[in-house]
Amino acid sequence: MYFTFLAPRKYVQGRNVLREAGAHFSKVGKKPVVLWDARVKALVGERMLSSLKEAGLEPHEVEFRGDSTKAEAARVAQLARDHSADMVVGVGGGKTLDTAKAAAAQASVKMVSVPTLASTDSPTSSYTVWYDEKGACQGFESWGVNPDLVLVDSQVIAEAPVRAFVAGMGDALSTWVEAEVVHTTRGQNLAGGRATMVAMAIARLGYETLLQYGLEAKRAVEQKVVTHAVEKIIEANTLMSGLGFESCGVAxxxxIANCLPGFPECRQLMHGEEVAFGVISQLCLDENMPTAEMHRIVDFLIALGLPVSFSELGLEGVARDRLKSIGEVCAGSGSLCHAHPFKVTPEKVVDAMIAADALGQERKRKCRAKAE
Ligand SMILES: [Zn+2]
Incomplete structure (x- = not known):
């Protein structure tokens, strides 16, 4: 197995960088197809389009239909071909970016990510997570190449809902926790290779950045302002977590997070919120986890307001029987849970989730008592 590291060709982050989108895009191509929904266009359309015009680019706009389905990606790819586009630009959340990535790969053109939320790992990665028309997850697919450009406007991120920013921290926090497991067992990253030292250092830096600046950044985003802490967390959520998960591997x-949307009660949750509970479950499953470190992570998730118990996931009083299906998927063949240096069984996974719920509740009581 080779040491393999994946990354986008260029990453630019900063306040009002979208006002210079044209200058950045024109280094990638001349005829962009821009994929966004009406809400995102209302938010950033004017400043982005006027910058593209200034740079002499001819964008063709396509309205995103809401889910990253195979049919939607094929539709956008066809429009890119029909308009002889040389790049597809995704502007919005993870699903828009994932669809833009798929369409760009299918039309054999370049790809630009413009995330308007710092809520997922999608912007830098080579992956598309597929959904069906009903919104159920259908697995993921790599395009073998990462975006040609990732443009992150910190002002846009700071003005987006704080819930998305916090969910992004839940997703980002898992990066090191999972990377360490995969590294210990010499497991594969998402390119089928082994993690390089650079990838491990990035994953670790992301973890430390979150613990150090996460709460401060959340406070700033509640006020819709960009501070140095906000810039650091945008980088942790988007660049460090994106490079880290893809080049180190997940577990x-x-x-567990990917199984939770199977419960109707969890459909309103964001990906990073599900991952937060997945992290605690993994910590409870792990035989090598020091208790102090475990408490530090859980207390941080509590301070951020991420779900740490069944009731916060909408699963109050969930029967053990209902969790069994998650245990079976996790212990099944091809599962990412086999990255651990011990055998993972369905019972162990269910036990870990129940232990996570109990731990989450107990730490929450302790945190509350401390605050009073
Ligand atoms: Zn994730």
């Missing part, structure tokens, strides 16, 4: 936290 149980993401396996």
């Amino acid at each position: 149980t936290a993401h396996m």
Whole structure:
């Protein structure tokens, strides 16, 4: 197995960088197809389009229909071909970016990510997570190449809902926790290779950045302002977590998180919120986890307001029987849970989730008592 590291060709982050979108895009191509929904266009359309015009680019706008389905990606790819586009630009959340990535790969053109939320790992990665028309997850697919450009306007991120920013921290926090497991067992990253030292250092830096600046950044985003802490967390959520998960690999936290949308009660949750509970479950499953470190992570998730118990996931009083299906998927063949240096069984996964719920509740009581 080779040491493999994946990354986008260029990453630019800063306040009002979208006002210079044209200058950045024109280094990638001349005829962009811009994929966004009406809400995102209302938010950033004017400043982005006027910058593209100034740079002499001819954008063709396509309205995103809401889910990253195979049909939607094929539709956008066809429009890119029909308009002889040389790049597809995704502007919005993870699903818009994932669809833009798929369409760009299918039309054999370049790809630009413009995330308007710092809520997922999508912007830098080579992956598309597929959904069906009903919104159920259908697995993921790599395009073998990462975006040609990732443009992140910190002002836009700071003005987006704070819930998305915090969910992004839940997703980002899992990166090191999972990377360490995969590294210990010499497991594969998402390119089928082994993690390089650079990838491990990035994952670790992301973890430390979150613990150090996470709460301060959340406070600033509640006021819709950009501070140095906000810039650091945008970088942790988007660049460090994106490079880290893809080039280091993922494990149980993401396996459990990806099973949760199967429960109708969890449909309103954001990906990073599900990952937060997945992280605690993985910590409870892990035989090598020091208790102090575990409490530090859980207390941080509580301070951020991320879900740490069944009731916060909408699963109050969930029966053990209902969790069994998650245990079976996690212990099944091809599961990412096999990255651990011990055998993962369905019973162990269910036990870990129940232990996570109990731990989350107990730490919450302790945190509350401390605050009073
Ligand atoms: Zn994730």
